[in-house]
Amino acid sequence: MSASDYRVPGPDYLVAGRYRLRSKIGGGGMGAVWLAHDTLLDREVAVKQVLSVAGMTEDSAAQMRQRAMREGRIAARLSHRNAIAMHDVALESGEPWLVMEYLPSRSVAEILHQTGTLPVHQVAQIGAQIADAMTEAHTAGILHRDIKPGNILIAEGRNAGLVKLTDFGISRSKDDVQLTQTGVITGTPAYFAPEVARGEDPSEASDVYSLGSTLFTATEGEPPFGIDDNSLVLLHRVARGEINPPKRSGQLEGALLAMLEPSPARRPTMAEVRDRLAQVAAGDNGNTAMILASPLDRPSPGRPPHRPPTRRIPTTTESGLPAVTSSGPRWQDAAQTHPPVTPDPWQVTQHSQPSAPVFGLQPPQPQSRHLGLAAAVFLVFVVLAAIAITLIAVIR
Incomplete structure (x- = not known):
């Protein structure tokens, strides 16, 4: 395939007649990673575009394809909860694309x-x-x-x-x-x-x-x-x-x-x-x-900080x-x-507090427990006063 025959992929590009590219979500030493939609199985996937072989010699292009296939084979051999799963190796115009589990x-x-x-x-x-x-x-x-x-x-x-x-x-x-x-x-x-x-x-x-x-x-x-x-x-x-x-x-x-x-x-x-x-x-x-x-x-607000004894x-x-x-x-x-x-378990070193919560959760608010306790005590006094007033009215 000559360089003039190669179309640069972008959003909405259909890879191997199946994977519709959405947006670029990353990149690495071998190529870009795209969020894509698997039109056959109706699911979101991550598709890794191996560096284009356009303009390469036939030997270099063959080695690039081999390397992509090797990555697919290796990753497919590992099935573990803590490793990204490899779904497919798709060929588009002779170029390999690695189709992987998408994890937001x-x-x-x-x-x-x-x-x-x-x-x-x-x-x-x-x-x-x-x-x-x-x-x-x-x-x-x-x-x-x-x-x-x-x-x-x-x-x-x-x-x-x-x-x-x-x-x-x-x-x-x-x-x-x-x-x-x-x-x-x-x-x-x-x-x-x-x-x-x-x-x-x-x-x-x-x-x-x-x-x-x-x-x-x-x-x-x-x-x-x-x-x-x-x-x-x-x-x-x-x-x-x-x-x-x-x-x-x-x-x-x-x-x-x-x-x-x-x-x-x-x-x-x-x-x-x-x-x-x-x-x-x-x-x-x-x-x-x-x-x-x-x-x-x-850590939640009521959870003590982690500290082993030794x-x-x-x-x-x-x-x-x-x-x-x-x-x-x-x-x-x-x-x-x-x-x-024992420092605050979510205290950071470069900033006094993160600009946004890590993992989508809000930082613990230590004062909330004191406010809640004060409100509860106040409510008890209100209830006792109401009972006293009721008893006085009944006696009279």
């Missing part, structure tokens, strides 16, 4: 842009659910390779609080053909594992590190290696594996340090990460199964690195040297 949502990156950070127990729940999905992916031989705040979605509306991982565009199956060029690093440097930044092949442990970097960002307000507009400088910093020490992660600190262990062999597995994060989110007496199955919620830190080796055994990380309780400070 905001990414964690968008939420953090508004709030700066998220509450520790909520970050733990997000991490536990993503780790649960990635445990199943790793069991199926699938690596994601680009876990980051922008690829974790938090649903709004009818499914509010549902957490899903998306964009397997650069993911790889262990038994699949390698389609990226040798020596080319794909992904987002701020969330790379050190071994990937050094040019080594990614592994399950690399996904663990990227998830740890993502959760670190959510609690600390920036990635573990800081922020730098120069990707090459940041890449060298990541390759050295020297993270900024966490300061706001509280009871998540031990888990994060284990996930961000420089040596991939010493990191916990994704299943161990899931179990540990679920325990942190649930608290000492909470139900970890409910943490994995329940949508995120924000702070967890990892034991360390002689080199000062978190010790992780073959069966997973060894966390040890550390006695508090001073009473823990």
Whole structure:
């Protein structure tokens, strides 16, 4: 197909005679993402337009189609509550379009842009659910390779609080053909594992590190290696594996340090990460199964803030690195040297209050309980006065 034969898709464009484009809702390294209507099944879907092959050589175009089909195959192999489902790979004028589940949502990156950070127990729940999905992916031989705040979605509306991982565009199956060029690093440097930044092949442990970097960002307000507009400088910093020490992660600190262990062999597995994060989110007496199955919620006015009695830190080796055994990380309780400070669970670091409520709910109003109590007391006095007046009238 020549460039002159190619029609640029836009709203109302019909893909493969079935998917009617509505509006552009996102984009990524491979192409744009559209909200579309499936005219056959009468449902809303997300359709990912792979970068156009117009003007490419036949070999390059064939490789692009292969890559899109590979993404579709990989994503279709994973069926998990916390992963965006792949419905179809449609061909339009010889070009592949990926048809996925549509989830009205905001990414964690968008939420953090508004709030700066998220509450520790909520970050733990997000991490536990993503780790649960990635445990199943790793069991199926699938690596994601680009876990980051922008690829974790938090649903709004009818499914509010549902957490899903998306964009397997650069993911790889262990038994699949390698389609990226040798020596080319794909992904987002701020969330790379050190071994990937050094040019080594990614592994399950690399996904663990990227998830740890993502959760670190959510609690600390920036990635573990800081922020730098120069990707090459940041890449060298990541390759050295020297993270900024966490300061706001509280009871998540031990888990994060284990996930961000420089040596991939010493990191916990994704299943161990899931179990540990679920325990942190649930608290000492909470139900970890409910943490994995329940949508995120924000504290209600009558709900006490989440605060475990102890702070967890990892034991360390002689080199000062978190010790992780073959069966997973060894966390040890550390006695508090001073009473823990418990901030407002929805207090943010970059602004005094979010400009809009996260997940569509209003912030707790602590004064409402005092006003309600005063009104109730006043009503009781009014009722008692009325009874007294009635009795006096009857006696007379």
